[in-house]
Amino acid sequence: MNASTTEARFVGIAINQAEEVSAATRLAQYNMLNEIPGAIFGIITVAYIVGSLIALAH
Known part of the structure; x- marks a missing residue:
């Protein structure tokens, strides 16, 4: 383990x-x-209107 490394690095991200x-x-x-x-x-809003119309149809 290298104790002198203090900089965070992301390997593979450039x-x-x-x-x-x-x-x-x-x-x-x-x-x-x-x-x-x-x-x-x-x-x-559209989903609510469609749901309301389906509920009224039953």
Whole structure:
């Protein structure tokens, strides 16, 4: 065991810090993340309406 090693390392994971993300890519990622709560709410609403209609049919 090497007692002088104090730096944590992940073997097999390489992160390239030199690569910049363009402003357009960053904006697209933000907009996609911004729409996720609305999409989830829409799916839950549609599932509730369909469930209610199925319950009324019985």
